Amino acid sequence: MLITLKNVTKLFGNFKALDNVSLEIEKGEFFIILGRSGSGKTTLLRLIAGLEKVTSGRIIIDNEDVTDLPPSKRDVGMVFQNYALYPNKTVHENMAIALENIKISKSEKENRIVEISKELDIYNLLDKYPGQLSGGQQQRVAIAKALVRRPKVMLMDEPLSNLDVQLRYSARKLIKKIQREFNITTLYVTHDSNEALAIADRICVIDKGKVLQVGKPEEIYSSPSNITVASLLTSMSFIRVDGKTIGVRPEDVILGEGQYEGTVTNSEFWGSYYLIYIDYNGNEIRAMSKNRIKEGSKIKFELTNYKVFNHD
Structure with missing residues (x-):
């Protein structure tokens, strides 16, 4: 297993955002966390990223306990729905920032930027600023910024929610293609059941901070464990x-x-x-x-x- 969550609980004051969550995610797996707004799915992602501290339980990535490590020590790439791009920096500079704390040569950094930008068809945009790009282009840059680090794990929180329908379909195919090519373990948060069924290797359905069911799309669609899962997915x-x-x-x-x-x-x-x-x-x-x-x-x-x- 590349990622293991053992009895993870997260409290915000008296509110239990996550309740004793245990998961095992395979290396190279496209794993989707599906749930309604407020279900705890984004909190789960932020705990894995290190952006929130676990109240109790452990998080293990590639056999290393990272529960108390900062985000920079976890070797994860992150893509969020607001894309998190620096507006006053070019596409090239945004990608370069992601490589600042990685101990590789300057030429290797440049090679990675060129490789990923060509793969994502944004090579001709390297000198542009985010404000000069369309929503779809910004989304590709955000993915490139995460991938250029060559992380073991990529975390994606509703990355396509700001795109129109047609762009969402093409971006979805692109994400799956890149994920397969680079064999990156990907955790992808969404509230869209059709999206989950279309691209997941496995789906984790979460509600009120609890995991209700984990399985392949076909398994959950044909045999939902309870009414909540059925209403979300079928x-x-x-x-x-x-x-x-x-x-x-x-x-x-x-x-x-x-x-x-x-x-x-x-x-x-x-x-x-x-x-x-x-x-x-x-x-x-x-x-x-x-x-x-x-x-x-x-x-x-x-x-x-x-x-x-x-x-x-």
């Missing part, structure tokens, strides 16, 4: 039937027949299908349909491939 609707909580995905609701009946409250056009919202005894069910269904219509439906949950 687009399930939940209803009470015969004293049980049932979770069902839109593609597993059959419309026009079945033992249940509800009222259509909304129809959304999603390109190849309509997403139909149905009120069933005060619960909202989402279903897929080839046709728009008028709001207020009564409709019968059946559930297939549903999962039964206990209450969280």
